[in-house]
Amino acid sequence: MTAPSLSSMFSLEGKVALVTGSGRGIGLEIARALAGAGAHVLLNGRDAGRLREAAADIGTGNVACLPFDIADGNAVREAFAVIEHEHGRLDVLVQNVGQRNRKPLQDFSDEEIRTLIDVDLSSAFILAREAARLMLKQGEGRLIAVTSIAGQIARANDSVYTAAKAGLTGMVRALAAEYGSRNITSNAIAPGFFATETNLAIANDPEKGAYFANRTPMGRWGQPSELGGAAVFLASPAASYVNGHTLVVDGGATILM
């Protein structure tokens, strides 16, 4: 048997990928990496202008914008109807949207708890369901969710986000069990501490920034581009038998005692 070439193992040529929350931060870098591997990438977010800027920033011809709010079920269904109409398939869904509201539980209103769980967890089921319906028809697919090391470990003043990410990790495993026999894999990428726009205030604060850097064996924050390879791997032929896995990309933060 001839050995497969490195490029064929990691090629996403001919694949259609949707990356939610890809106007900036981690989602943008995952979208850039998938486009670099040859996929036709659909950028998503609520701000259409920002998505156009992101598409221009990626600068390859194989990206398009699909603005919608992932927490709006009707908007999700409409977006998938567009995907089916324009592309006839979806090969890769990267669920990257995640909002955070750091504060003690006693300061949350009912509404704030429900909204955060809705955006970070319930919406993921609706997106995965819509993707699975297309993937079942085409007989293959890759579901990838961006969870967090918060899905496995915990900090004070972050309970709702932590629970949502733990739930998302459970969803990833459950869908791996549910769809594995249909050639649809389901995996997670769990980032550690990444200096994205949302985290800049912490990353730039000398004391807090150094705390998280020093709490990581590699001694620094991650750069969002350092997550691109994990997404390409999980979407690629190289990961054809990887299912139900959480790929932790955290510079070693979670292995420290």
Ligand SMILES: NC(=O)c1ccc[n+]([C@@H]2O[C@H](COP(=O)([O-])OP(=O)(O)OC[C@H]3O[C@@H](n4cnc5c(N)ncnc54)[C@H](OP(=O)(O)O)[C@@H]3O)[C@@H](O)[C@H]2O)c1
């Ligand atoms: N940064 C970290 O250190 C870190 C660590 C662990 C896990 N993560 C996870 O990684 C993911 C990305 O994090 P990030 O730091 O890159 O986040 P970010 O900078 O806040 O970016 C989030 C993106 O999601 C979009 N978005 C937010 N709500 C949306 C909605 N309802 N519908 C559609 N798009 C929406 C935002 O665009 P619009 O506002 O224009 O819609 C934005 O492009 C999240 O799931 C986060 O929990 C991050």
